[in-house]
Amino acid sequence: xxxxxxxVSPIHLVERRPDMGTKALARVLxxxxxxxxxxxxxxxxxxxxxxxxxxxxxxRMETAHVSLKQRDVDELLSLYGVPETERTEIAELVKxxxxxxxxxxxxxxxxxxxxxxxxxxxxxxIIRTYExxxxxxxxxxxxxxxxxxxxxxxxxxxxxxxxxxxxRLERQRRMAEPGAPVLWAIVDEGVLHRPVxxxxxxxxxxxxxxxxxxxxxxxxxxxxxxASAAATxxxxxxxxxxxxxxxxxxxxxxxxxxxxxLDRLEDLDKYRAALDELSALSATPAASRAMLEDALLxxx
Numbered sequence: 543x544x545x546x547x548x549x550v551s552p553i554h555l556v557e558r559r560p561d562m563g564t565k566a567l568a569r570v571l572x573x574x575x576x577x578x579x580x581x582x583x584x585x586x587x588x589x590x591x592x593x594x595x596x597x598x599x600x601x602r603m604e605t606a607h608v609s610l611k612q613r614d615v616d617e618l619l620s621l622y623g624v625p626e627t628e629r630t631e632i633a634e635l636v637k638x639x640x641x642x643x644x645x646x647x648x649x650x651x652x653x654x655x656x657x658x659x660x661x662x663x664x665x666x667x668i669i670r671t672y673e674x675x676x677x678x679x680x681x682x683x684x685x686x687x688x689x690x691x692x693x694x695x696x697x698x699x700x701x702x703x704x705x706x707x708x709x710r711l712e713r714q715r716r717m718a719e720p721g722a723p724v725l726w727a728i729v730d731e732g733v734l735h736r737p738v739x740x741x742x743x744x745x746x747x748x749x750x751x752x753x754x755x756x757x758x759x760x761x762x763x764x765x766x767x768x769a770s771a772a773a774t775x776x777x778x779x780x781x782x783x784x785x786x787x788x789x790x791x792x793x794x795x796x797x798x799x800x801x802x803x804l805d806r807l808e809d810l811d812k813y814r815a816a817l818d819e820l821s822a823l824s825a826t827p828a829a830s831r832a833m834l835e836d837a838l839l840x841x842x
Contacts, residue, residue, distance in 0.1 A: 549577035565661025568606040574606035609774035655801040670781040689739030734837035769823035
């Protein structure tokens with residue numbers, strides 16, 4: 543980035559999105575720190591040396607993988623030539639980024655690797671998701687969600703199962719609020735024929751999907767066996783797309799006991815292209831409705 547180009551201040555972004563969540567705010571601040579450092583031609587090693595820290599800490603700060611400390615941020619911004627008045631305002635944003643999120647009361651059932659997804663999804667512009675095994679969590683009925691959670695936590699006490707289901711339903715509720723992102727989901731055809739929770743649960747789940755198809759903020763496609771065989775990202779994927787100039791997009795890949803977040807441009811391009819191709823080969827929303835209705839007949 544040329545030295546003459548001034549990165550967009552996080553203060554202006556927060557003015558545009560005053561309801562921004564703390565995880566998104568932490569990423570905005572980290573992105574700003576990286577942009578400022580690069581615009582001044584300062585290496586990560588030199589920035590780390592300035593705050594008496596290892597180079598790896600600069601990377602973790604800039605990618606929001608570590609909580610920001612006000613003194614570190616202020617010293618870096620001073621090094622980058624940011625005026626004191628602006629540093630004072632940014633210090634308030636750093637303090638705000640450390641506040642507890644709405645989901646913190648569920649902390650005992652929210653692993654560290656899931657927290658960033660929950661914290662970011664409400665601030666996305668579009669959420670694209672592809673599921674091969676289950677209905678996407680944001681579209682699950684309570685009974686279906688309970689069956690899915692139970693299948694992944696067979697030894698967990700009922701109280702933990704209840705809390706995980708409550709959290710999932712609260713995420714759904716927040717996604718139905720004004721200004722929430724558009725949800726664009728692609729589900730593998732096999733999901734429709736996998737009787738999660740039994741016939742009654744699956745019947746109600748399919749009816750719920752048919753209802754959700756009528757919601758303006760939901761786009762649902764079914765990937766036929768042929769489509770998923772011809773083009774697939776290879777595993778379930780969630781792609782968080784943010785408004786231009788707000789935040790870089792994020793790809794979320796979940797495993798049994800961990801998750802990976804990708805935001806490098808080359809990775810984003812590959813996953814976006816894979817989802818685009820799969821969407822083009824999948825049934826249209828109208829044809830997907832017909833596939834859901836046909837599947838529903840199996841559970842009548």
